[in-house]
Amino acid sequence: MSNMKIEIIGAPVLRDVAEDVTEFGEPLEKFAGQMVQTMIDNDGIGLAAPQVGLSKRFLVIGLPVDEDDSARKILAVANPEIIEEGEELVTMEEGCLSIPGISEEVTRPEAIKVRFQDLQGKTVETEFSGLLSRVFQHEYDHLDGVLFVDHLSALKRRLLKKKLSRLSEEA
Ligand code: CO
Numbered sequence: 001m002s003n004m005k006i007e008i009i010g011a012p013v014l015r016d017v018a019e020d021v022t023e024f025g026e027p028l029e030k031f032a033g034q035m036v037q038t039m040i041d042n043d044g045i046g047l048a049a050p051q052v053g054l055s056k057r058f059l060v061i062g063l064p065v066d067e068d069d070s071a072r073k074i075l076a077v078a079n080p081e082i083i084e085e086g087e088e089l090v091t092m093e094e095g096c097l098s099i100p101g102i103s104e105e106v107t108r109p110e111a112i113k114v115r116f117q118d119l120q121g122k123t124v125e126t127e128f129s130g131l132l133s134r135v136f137q138h139e140y141d142h143l144d145g146v147l148f149v150d151h152l153s154a155l156k157r158r159l160l161k162k163k164l165s166r167l168s169e170e171a
Pocket residue numbers: 095096097098138139142
């Protein structure tokens with residue numbers, strides 16, 4: 001059951017710098033489970049805690065493992081750090097559950113080296129590339145109050161201004 005409400009651009013929590021996760025184990029597992037369900041119910045492939053109103057450095061990613069989208073590979077990430085960014089940049093279209101109806105191309109590093117804690121608090125260090133790297137960077141931004149539209153050129157942002165302020169007013 002997921003009854004988490006997704007915060008829409010304009011909600012102050014989306015602009016806060018989130019606080020570290022300090023509680024691991026069962027409470028975090030439960031919260032992660034609700035977030036994953038909310039993400040899937042809303043056809044998302046990633047979701048950060050501030051998007052469900054909790055200003056904590058926590059995010060979930062769920063990439064489809066096959067084309068028919070019947071299974072997801074789930075990653076739950078607490079207190080992430082991006083410790084290295086590869087030099088190669090790639091441009092990909094991004095959307096965000098907190099900015100419904102808008103998708104734009106964003107340029108980011110292709111590969112990253114990351115450190116984070118799992119649901120039990122164990123530290124994990126690994127490298128990501130491709131879509132996983134992309135989603136990780138997008139969700140990581142949410143923990144610092146950054147939205148993908150912040151990465152767009154001034155011109156593109158100006159073109160989106162009306163749409164974005166309409167979303168903000170509804171939020
Ligand atoms: Co987002």
